[in-house]
Amino acid sequence: MLRFLPLLLLAGAASAAPEVRENDRFRLEAETTPQEADELLLVLEQAHAQLAARFKGKPGKVVVQVTEAAPGAADPRKVAIGRQPGRYATRALLLREYVRVFYELARAKGRPAETPWCREGQAEFLAGHDWDGRTLRMGVVPAVSADNLMGAALAETNQAGFDLGPLVDGSQPMSRALACALYGHVATGEGGKPVKGFDKFEPKMAGGVKAAPLFWQCFGKQADYAPAFAKWLEASQQPFVPITGDWEGLSPGRLRGSCGPAGRGFAACRFQIPAGEFKATVGAPKEKKGWRAGVVLSYASDADYAVFLADWVGDFHIFKVVGGKRQTLEQGNGAPPSADGYYRIQLFRKKEQVYLMLEGGASYGPWELPGSGFGLAVENSDLAFSDISWK
DSSP states (O other), X not given: OOOOOOOOOOOSOOOSSOEEEEOSXXXXXXXXXHHHHHHHHHHHHHHHHHHHHHHTOOOOOEEEEEESSOOOSOBTTEEEEEOOSSHHHHHHHHHHHHHHHHIIIIISTTOOXXXXXHHHHHHXXXXXXXXXXXXXXXXXXXXXXXXXHHHHHHHHHTSTTOOSHHHHXXXXXXXXXXXXXXXHHHHHTBTTBOOTTHHHHHHHHHTTOOSTTHHHHHHOOHHHHHHHHHHHHHHTOOSEEEEESEEEEXXXXXXXXXXXXXXXXXXXXXXXXXXXXXXXXXXXXXXXXXXXXXEEEEEEETXXXXXXXXXXXXXEEEEEEETTEEEXXXXXXXXXXXXXXXXXXXXXXXXXXXXXXXXXXXEEEEEEOOSBOOEEEEESSEEEEEXXXXX
């Protein structure tokens, strides 16, 4: 199995002068390390290619600035962002602002939007991505992100009295989350492809036409469209939400947890889809030492959850986090990782009892753990989880 670990977007000290990378498409000025500047340029190059194919145009050369502080004044031909707390968040912001600039220059050609939510939702949705250091997938519901826009949109639509009509026509402001979800549905709602009517709707939006009544003419009456949108939204929730640390989706079925700039500390994320069984693989090549990784056994809140960690030699530690403090439940020496250095973990929940099994036959539990949900955890390292599945 290929286990490529992407180049880290380092949060450490940047060079005194900005790193500059320049070609026919970009002038990148980044207050960062040379390695991160190279990676950011690669992300931008792949974004450029995907957007050029999508919008059938090119924006010309774009200046991109990534700074430690807040960016300066807006410029229609420039992308300027401040670094975010996490790697995914920094890339997502970079992509969102680049989509906006690209679209305005190459597709809308300076024509203002009569109904802003469509362009805003487009930038938000297309900024959702996976990145493994080599391949960028834009326009996907991220596997994990702190924003959890689809979750926020679902909560909004479930509120009593929710009415899509005045939000679509612009008479009421649309939230960032709902704009992202609504664009995501019309652009990818048919198995990843646009829903019927998108080919008529999108060109009009590029031309600055008001969204309503065009939206309903293209996608059907509100009474028919709203249930289809709600069904898609419920099925399009991101699987994981960070509890602590930095998390990012690498590719389908692969996530990475990072503990900090020096690889010290603890990171955990929760799985928010109801499941009675959960599987994941984690570890590192045999030559890597000092790591600990495992799963969240049960989750009640960000201040109340239980964790199983195993290390590179087979020692394990089971603990609860209560009020931000650890309470050890069990620890000792158990089954070591497999010959290739990886643990293949399987979790089961039966009511409030949780069982854990490792490939090879070692088992732990059951534990009486109220709450629900599972998750992933890593300590003192940056590690990728793969083969993630559930039912």
